[in-house]
Amino acid sequence: MKKAGLILFTVALVTFLLTASASALTLGVGTRLLMVDGIGDTTTTVTLTSLNTTSGYGLGYYLNYGSSFNDLGTNTVSTTLGLTGGDIVDFALYYDADNTGSYTPGDTLYTLSGDAGDSTYSVIMDFSGATLALQAQQPTTAELTSLGIDTYWQDVNINWSVASGYTLSASTESASYDGIAPVPEPGTLMLLGSGLIGAAFYARRRKV
Numbered sequence: 044m045k046k047a048g049l050i051l052f053t054v055a056l057v058t059f060l061l062t063a064s065a066s067a068l069t070l071g072v073g074t075r076l077l078m079v080d081g082i083g084d085t086t087t088t089v090t091l092t093s094l095n096t097t098s099g100y101g102l103g104y105y106l107n108y109g110s111s112f113n114d115l116g117t118n119t120v121s122t123t124l125g126l127t128g129g130d131i132v133d134f135a136l137y138y139d140a141d142n143t144g145s146y147t148p149g150d151t152l153y154t155l156s157g158d159a160g161d162s163t164y165s166v167i168m169d170f171s172g173a174t175l176a177l178q179a180q181q182p183t184t185a186e187l188t189s190l191g192i193d194t195y196w197q198d199v200n201i202n203w204s205v206a207s208g209y210t211l212s213a214s215t216e217s218a219s220y221d222g223i224a225p226v227p228e229p230g231t232l233m234l235l236g237s238g239l240i241g242a243a244f245y246a247r248r249r250k251v
Contacts (some may be wrong), residue, residue, distance in 0.1 A: 072157035072166045074225045076213070079195045080128030080181040081174070081220025088216055089124045089223075091115070094200070095210040102211065103146055105133040105154070114146040128181030131226060134211065136203045153203055165204045168225065172197030178220045187224070195222035 078087045093102070101117035107130060115122060117139050126132065135154040137146050146152075153164050173194050176187045187193070197217050203209045215221035 072155065072164075074168070074227065075131050075133045075156055076168075076199070077182075077190070077192070077195075077224045077226040078126045078128065078130045078132060078215075079176075079179050079187070079222045079224055081178055081222065082180055084219055084221075085128050085181055087126045087128055087130070087221045089126060089221075090121065090212075090214045091119065091124065092121045092212040092214070093119055093210070094212050095202075095208055097207050097209055099139050099142070100205075100209055101137050101139050101144075101146060101150075103135050103137065105135065107131050108133075112146055112152075117144050128179075129186075134201060134213070136205065136209055136211075138205070153205055155201070167202045167204075169200045169202075170196040170198070170223070170225070171200075172217065172222075174220055174222045176224075179222075190226055192224045192226070195224035197222055199223050 078089065080087055091102070099117070102115040102119045104113050104115070104124075105111070106113060106126075112135070124132075133154050133156050135152045137150045137152045139145070140150050141147055153166070155166055155168070157166075173196055176184050176193050176195055179187055179195065187195075198212065198214045201211045201213065213223060215223060
């Protein structure tokens, strides 16, 4: 029984360390962003700046796994979003096929979570300005730890491989310790949990 517990603990620890260290890496499709508050406030102001744009493409986002698309248009140079601590934002680039200047159902979406109709594209996210999760107010440090997050970031550059490398910069207020952290999709977390349970079951069965 002790051996099974040790194996489970080891698997959980290694998984946690790998997930936590992933915050500092360049990440690809399949990861959303978690907006994290700092000390003393419950809102997060995120400044979005298009660093590299291509004609015919627009920006938008889904909020907290919702189905409503928030369109920022095809001419976004710089804008701000007011978000609540813990909001999960799935940024998206879309191709304005009918040239309306805004998103319509026929347009192709390229989301961070990777659920676009075109599976050949990729997204790279580069994080900078590390801030300890101990300074987070909402979500709490414990909630971040449960996701394997020990660090969050003041800035991230998001680069879509489509549109000749469309790049969006998302920055939070450094003075209030607000930040952004990558968070796995629910399916990823479920898969991780299943793996841990399976490892424990296997170890217990070998013991018997």
